[in-house]
Amino acid sequence: MDLTPSDEQVMLGDMVRRFLADRQNTANMGRGPIPRDDWRALGELGLFSFLLPETAGGMGGRPQDAVIIAEELGRSMAITPLAETVLLCAGLIARRGSAGQIARWVQPVMQGEYILAYAGGGAIRYDGACLDGQTHIVQHGMDASAFVVALPERQGAVLVSAAADGLTRTPVRLADGTVAAEVRFDAVAADPLEATANDLDTAIAHAELATIAEMIGTMTTLYEQTVDYIQQRRQFGVAIGSFQVIQHRAARLFVMLEQSRSMMLKAALVEEDERIRMVTAAKAYVADAALRLAQDATQLHGGMGVTDELPVGRGHRRLLVLSHLFGGALAARARLAS
Amino acid sequence: MDLALSPAQAAFRDEVRAFLRDALPEHLRHGARLTSGVFVEPDIGREWQAILEARGWLVYHWPRDAGGPGWTPIQRWIFEKECAEAGTPALPGMGLKLVGPVLYRFGTETQKAEYLPKLRNGEHFWAQGFSEPGAGSDLASLRTRAVRDGDHYVVTGQKIWTTQAQFANRLFCLVRTDPEVKPQRGISFLLIDMASPGVTVRPILSASGDHELNEVFLDEVRVPVANRVGDEGQGWTIAKFLLDNERGGSSFGPQLIADLARLRALAGPFEGELVTRATRLALEAEALEMTELRTLIELEAGTPPGPRTLVTKLIASEIRQGIDELAVDAFGLAGLQLPAERPFYGADVPAPVGSRDAQIAAGRYLNSRAWSIFGGTSEIQLTVIAKNAVGL
Ligand SMILES: Cc1cc2nc3c(=O)[nH]c(=O)nc-3n(C[C@H](O)[C@H](O)[C@H](O)COP(=O)(O)OP(=O)(O)OC[C@H]3O[C@@H](n4cnc5c(N)ncnc54)[C@H](O)[C@@H]3O)c2cc1C
Numbered sequence: 111m112d113l114t115p116s117d118e119q120v121m122l123g124d125m126v127r128r129f130l131a132d133r134q135n136t137a138n139m140g141r142g143p144i145p146r147d148d149w150r151a152l153g154e155l156g157l158f159s160f161l162l163p164e165t166a167g168g169m170g171g172r173p174q175d176a177v178i179i180a181e182e183l184g185r186s187m188a189i190t191p192l193a194e195t196v197l198l199c200a201g202l203i204a205r206r207g208s209a210g211q212i213a214r215w216v217q218p219v220m221q222g223e224y225i226l227a228y229a230g231g232g233a234i235r236y237d238g239a240c241l242d243g244q245t246h247i248v249q250h251g252m253d254a255s256a257f258v259v260a261l262p263e264r265q266g267a268v269l270v271s272a273a274a275d276g277l278t279r280t281p282v283r284l285a286d287g288t289v290a291a292e293v294r295f296d297a298v299a300a301d302p303l304e305a306t307a308n309d310l311d312t313a314i315a316h317a318e319l320a321t322i323a324e325m326i327g328t329m330t331t332l333y334e335q336t337v338d339y340i341q342q343r344r345q346f347g348v349a350i351g352s353f354q355v356i357q358h359r360a361a362r363l364f365v366m367l368e369q370s371r372s373m374m375l376k377a378a379l380v381e382e383d384e385r386i387r388m389v390t391a392a393k394a395y396v397a398d399a400a401l402r403l404a405q406d407a408t409q410l411h412g413g414m415g416v417t418d419e420l421p422v423g424r425g426h427r428r429l430l431v432l433s434h435l436f437g438g439a440l441a442a443r444a445r446l447a448s
Numbered sequence: 449m450d451l452a453l454s455p456a457q458a459a460f461r462d463e464v465r466a467f468l469r470d471a472l473p474e475h476l477r478h479g480a481r482l483t484s485g486v487f488v489e490p491d492i493g494r495e496w497q498a499i500l501e502a503r504g505w506l507v508y509h510w511p512r513d514a515g516g517p518g519w520t521p522i523q524r525w526i527f528e529k530e531c532a533e534a535g536t537p538a539l540p541g542m543g544l545k546l547v548g549p550v551l552y553r554f555g556t557e558t559q560k561a562e563y564l565p566k567l568r569n570g571e572h573f574w575a576q577g578f579s580e581p582g583a584g585s586d587l588a589s590l591r592t593r594a595v596r597d598g599d600h601y602v603v604t605g606q607k608i609w610t611t612q613a614q615f616a617n618r619l620f621c622l623v624r625t626d627p628e629v630k631p632q633r634g635i636s637f638l639l640i641d642m643a644s645p646g647v648t649v650r651p652i653l654s655a656s657g658d659h660e661l662n663e664v665f666l667d668e669v670r671v672p673v674a675n676r677v678g679d680e681g682q683g684w685t686i687a688k689f690l691l692d693n694e695r696g697g698s699s700f701g702p703q704l705i706a707d708l709a710r711l712r713a714l715a716g717p718f719e720g721e722l723v724t725r726a727t728r729l730a731l732e733a734e735a736l737e738m739t740e741l742r743t744l745i746e747l748e749a750g751t752p753p754g755p756r757t758l759v760t761k762l763i764a765s766e767i768r769q770g771i772d773e774l775a776v777d778a779f780g781l782a783g784l785q786l787p788a789e790r791p792f793y794g795a796d797v798p799a800p801v802g803s804r805d806a807q808i809a810a811g812r813y814l815n816s817r818a819w820s821i822f823g824g825t826s827e828i829q830l831t832v833i834a835k836n837a838v839g840l
Contacts, residue, residue: 413609437780
């Protein structure tokens with residue numbers, strides 16, 4: 111056993127951190143999705159192809175690499191569609207798609223040109239050629255060039271271009287400032303993808319793991335900001351961090367963060383056949399801890415904590431969304447119990 | 449011992465219920481349901497205020513000699529319970545609940561005659577200028593200076609977290625009139641016209657996107673000495689009286705019970721863990737309602753309320769936050785939407801995914817974190833309970 115990151119992994123983390131440090135600061139972090147140009151630049155750095163399988167022209171990055179990138183995004187609260195676009199949609203197409211589908215959709219994702227979104231719920235009908243019905247809320251749906259749409263009962267999936275005739279979408283602004291979409295299909299021609307329910311679940315697990323790592327990153331930032339704040343903020347003539355009640359609260363945040371990181375690491379490092387269960391377990395744990403931590407960070411900031419002015423309030427919003435994606439902690443615990 | 453309403457109390461309840469059935473317009477009920485912020489939107493609050501004033505029930509918690517209807521503590525509770533169940537809007541609280549009682553208790557006859565009628569008819573909309581950037585939990589360290597200049601004070605300083613100051617035309621304010629004495633002794637209570645030269649309001653957006661909070665800058669604002677309530681140096685005593693009203697002036701239990709029942713109707717039936725969470729919250733709210741009632745029954749019998757009253761705001765905050773978190777979970781993905789437009793009952797807000805109640809859930813969740821912060825944080829409440837109730 112060895113938990114030391116490789117030299118390449120350290121470099122990877124540093125590269126992403128340096129890239130984001132130039133663009134994200136306390137004034138803009140977590141306000142909404144990063145500019146499209148920054149997303150493209152991340153693609154040009156080779157980050158996305160690094161994470162995709164070699165068979166599709168990628169470099170075969172593993173879950174343990176993906177979490178390094180995702181954690182850095184979370185740390186600087188750079189809101190991106192990494193999980194949905196690269197790990198879920200492009201990952202699935204890269205593994206199960208035809209050469210044509212890979213060329214059409216995965217290549218542009220690698221270059222940061224396309225955003226792909228995943229529609230996993232709603233009332234959808236598919237007759238083998240055409241798609242009808244309406245999706246539920248689709249994260250990053252307004253920015254997507256194409257959708258991977260899960261068929262009812264997850265009997266496979268189809269690919270649909272956002273430009274297809276008969277496709278309409280309605281924007282839905284979410285708490286983290288991202289714009290999702292409800293997508294309507296009216297006899298839309300769809301391109302079937304040879305994917306089983308297990309293929310879908312695996313792709314979702316990889317994406318969900320990235321969102322867990324992103325939560326860890328944002329939790330770390332909120333933790334650090336809070337520790338700074340309670341040392342700076344003075345009331346009754348002393349730093350509030352000198353009150354034992356506050357010290358114990360801060361100590362709990364540290365404990366929560368360590369426990370959460372352990373679950374994330376385990377989910378990233380288990381064998382592939384244990385991945386789905388372990389990601390579910392990590393999600394159930396971390397999603398809960400993330401909200402508790404955000405709530406305490408808010409509380410320890412007093413009035414400042416409920417404003418839009420500090421990263422803590424915006425981080426809270428982002429954690430609210432991340433913790434509820436893919437069914438959230440509730441669904442994760444229910445799956446574990448069954 | 450007996451918990452049943454007396455025949456007279458039951459008749460009173462029926463009277464209130466009948467009034468609410470006739471007098472509460474649907475758009476106000478709707479607006480109250482779709483308010484994301486912590487405080488009532490002024491348009492709704494004012495309209496409800498006028499309806500209650502016309503019935504003579506607006507200042508239901510004021511004593512008769514101050515113009516109230518002379519209700520007993522239990523009558524006030526019955527009224528609040530019925531309002532909660534009917535889904536009325538809240539009232540603009542800074543004036544009616546906070547500065548009103550201060551005025552009838554500490555104000556001069558001239559001040560009462562000048563301010564109480566305008567408070568009741570809505571001409572004056574009040575904001576509370578207590579907190580400062582450096583004086584939150586440690587309120588007594590406030591630094592806004594009021595320097596005497598003939599029959600005026602010249603007031604300079606900064607207030608923060610001033611709820612709805614953007615709508616207010618009057619500010620009640622704690623200022624330092626004497627920097628030499630012990631901090632609590634050097635504070636006075638002033639009424640400031642927001643239109644005075646030198647008053648500037650700057651908005652503070654909440655993480656939810658709501659605009660409820662503000663900074664208020666006071667730059668050599670001239671305030672007549674006649675606008676001081678109480679004596680010079682009596683501000684702290686008045687502030688404590690006011691803060692007691694802020695934390696415990698009305699009952700929290702009935703509203704929380706009604707809100708939980710409403711959520712159950714809108715987002716239920718709950719399944720799995722949500723059932724357990726809803727049940728826990730319901731139990732806590734039921735206990736709170738009874739705790740509050742115990743105090744009111746004792747008050748009615750003339751027994752001074754003990755330290756038990758300290759429990760209510762703390763527990764109410766926790767239940768409120770629990771309900772609003774439950775709502776987000778109950779609405780699932782739809783509970784994550786958060787449009788930027790306000791108010792939620794207004795024409796500009798886009799069509800919701802699911803329902804309006806789902807659309808408002810995330811904003812409510814974020815805003816309700818403030819409950820354990822304003823009016824004294826939960827940590828401060830616990831310290832006070834440890835000291836005054838536990839005796840440590
Ligand atoms: C939504 C909202 C509306 C408000 N409206 C108004 C208004 O209209 N007018 C007005 O004057 N004010 C208003 N306030 C201000 C409110 O009263 C203050 O925010 C509150 O008193 C806390 O002060 P603070 O924000 O400076 O936090 P701080 O006092 O800096 O507290 C930060 C943290 O330290 C903790 N802490 C501080 N001292 C101690 C201690 N001795 N022991 C243990 N823990 C401690 C606190 O509990 C908190 O967790 C409002 C606040 C909010 C959030």
